[in-house]
Structures are given as C-alpha cells and as structure tokens.
Amino acid sequence: MSRSGWNARAPINSTSVPLSDRTGITVHHSATPPSATPRSIQDHHMDTDHLAPGRAWDIGYNYLIDQHGKIYEGRGLNTVGAHAPGGNTQTIGICVIGDYHSSLPTHEARVSLLALIFHISGAAGEYFIFYGHTNWISTACPGNALYNFLRLLFDGMGLPGRIPPGHDHGNGGDPFANWMEQLIMSLPTLQQGSTGAGVRRVQGLCVAHGGTARHEIESTGGIDGHFGPGTDRAVRAVQSDGAPTVDGIVGRITWTKLITG
Known part of the structure; x- marks a missing residue:
C-alpha cells in the first residue's frame, strides 16, 4: 500500500540513497499490538522524536507489514531510514507490526516478509545481508522468536538475501513462488x-x-x-x-x- 493509501503525513525532510549503496535488510517488530497502524507508528516516531533528536522526519522504517500480510510503504526503497543506528544508509528497514518476543508473526505476515526481502534483493541484484535490529544496538527487537526464526533461515539455507543477482527476473510465473518451491525441494x-x-x-x-x-x-x-x-x-x-x-x-x-x- 502506498503512503497515500494509509494517510501518511508528509515527511519533514528526507535523504536519498541509490539502491546500489544498499547491502542489507534490517528486520524489526513494532512491539505493539498487531492492530497498530502505520499512521499510529508514524505519529509516535514524529511526535515524540522517538528516533533521536533531529531525526524524527517521518516514520523510521522503509516498509511495514501487518498481521494480514499487507505491505505498506514507509520511507520507501531509495530514502535513508531512521531505524538502525549505524545501518540506516546501507540497510532497508522492514517492520513487522506486532510483538514477537515469544511467538511468530502470522503465516500471511511471514510469507509477505520473505517475498518482500526476495523482491528487494532481486531488484538490487545483490547478495543482501540479514540483520535484526539487535545486531546494531542493544535491543530485544525484532523479538526473540522472530529473530531466531529468521537467523535459522538465513544462515546457510539460501533464503532471500543470498539469491543470485537477477534471480527475481525469471521467465513466467511468480519468481518468489518458483524459488520457494525449488528451495523446499532441495x-x-x-x-x-x-x-x-x-x-x-x-x-x-x-x-x-x-x-x-x-x-x-x-x-x-x-x-x-x-x-x-x-x-x-x-x-x-x-x-x-x-x-x-x-x-x-x-x-x-x-x-x-x-x-x-
């Protein structure tokens, strides 16, 4: 869903970054009830200066995913985020709305998360690196359950972030579904x-x-x-x-x- 679709406030400022400068993806959870909306998260980021003085220009994440698997545009692909100190320029921040310390996101949210990472990696033509928010600062984000789940997938399993350049542009069908099927069969x-x-x-x-x-x-x-x-x-x-x-x-x-x- 585009920013206008969720009634986003206009950003106060922004800094562009080419996709060629991106090397990884940082996954977060919102640590809120799963019913929280992108707009409520944006309001919190902008109105409380949650992101650190002078950085509360907009919602901090590049993308968000809700419990139904709907993907929302945050700052977008080519704008520096404010989600991971030290990693905002080189990584794209994706927030799964909800609290995932002790349980995983829904099936729909997990599939959308993997598909989004896959398509971003394919568009960039890079071997993207997976990070959790906890890899950048001392925090429990993105929750133990979600972080451990993703770490198991990314560590040597060949999931998104380790796909060959151009893999997202195959002939016919849904590239993510085709790739997922190949993975399972292997x-x-x-x-x-x-x-x-x-x-x-x-x-x-x-x-x-x-x-x-x-x-x-x-x-x-x-x-x-x-x-x-x-x-x-x-x-x-x-x-x-x-x-x-x-x-x-x-x-x-x-x-x-x-x-x-």
Whole structure:
C-alpha cells in the first residue's frame, strides 16, 4: 500500500540513497499490538522524536507489514531510514507490526516478509545481508522468536538475501513462488534417527514455532542435531496444526509449514 493509501503525513525532510549503496535488510517488530497502524507508528516516531533528536522526519522504517500480510510503504526503497543506528544508509528497514518476543508473526505476515526481502534483493541484484535490529544496538527487537526464526533461515539455507543477482527476473510465473518451491525441494527428508545440520535447523524452527513443539525440543536435549523421540514429538506437534499427515517425517509439506507457518 502506498503512503497515500494509509494517510501518511508528509515527511519533514528526507535523504536519498541509490539502491546500489544498499547491502542489507534490517528486520524489526513494532512491539505493539498487531492492530497498530502505520499512521499510529508514524505519529509516535514524529511526535515524540522517538528516533533521536533531529531525526524524527517521518516514520523510521522503509516498509511495514501487518498481521494480514499487507505491505505498506514507509520511507520507501531509495530514502535513508531512521531505524538502525549505524545501518540506516546501507540497510532497508522492514517492520513487522506486532510483538514477537515469544511467538511468530502470522503465516500471511511471514510469507509477505520473505517475498518482500526476495523482491528487494532481486531488484538490487545483490547478495543482501540479514540483520535484526539487535545486531546494531542493544535491543530485544525484532523479538526473540522472530529473530531466531529468521537467523535459522538465513544462515546457510539460501533464503532471500543470498539469491543470485537477477534471480527475481525469471521467465513466467511468480519468481518468489518458483524459488520457494525449488528451495523446499532441495531440503532433505528427515525422520527419527537422522542427524546433522538439517536436524538442527528443524529443531530450531520447532522452537520458533512455540507451544508443544518448543517444549519438546527444550526438554529433550535442545538443538543438538539428533532426531530423537523428543524431536519426533515436536515435529508431530507442528504437523497436527493443519498438516494433512501427522507422521513425524519432515518432508516437503512439513518443511513448508515450518518456514511459512
């Protein structure tokens, strides 16, 4: 949604930056109820000088995403943000509206976040680096659950931010959907008895999923790379939340559910 669509106030000032100078994306959460609006966040940033003296020109983020997966234009792609001290020029700030210390954003918000990162990276033709707000200053933002979830995806898994230049401009279909399908197909099928990095990623995503899945991992050895009975129960807990088969096997459907919810 454009700025006019959410009735944004006019910025007091702005500084342009070419996309070629961008090297990363910084993810935030608003630490508000998920019903908060971009306009209420903008008012807070501008009226309380929340962003530091002299920087409250506008909403601090370049983009925002709500719980329904709707993407809102903040400062936009080519304007320096005010969201991460030391990282405002080189990174694009994306805020997921809500509080994600102990739970993940909705399926719709997660898919929109990954799609937005993918398309920004593709437009830039760069291997973008993922940051959480916490990587720039001492803060709990973007929340433990969201940060750990994204870190698991970005660390060596080939998710957006590590896509080849120009990958966003494929022939036909939805490039993000095509890429997501290729990613899921490249992941290993895992089950009780499996070991290694893939199992650690499954365990970490189960922890990020929360609830019974998190409890089973944390109470049976943690993220140790061994797919034992506790991990089996954790996977089944994830599968029981809408998956067609509850069998403890991590295949394409379960990987998709772990990643997108």
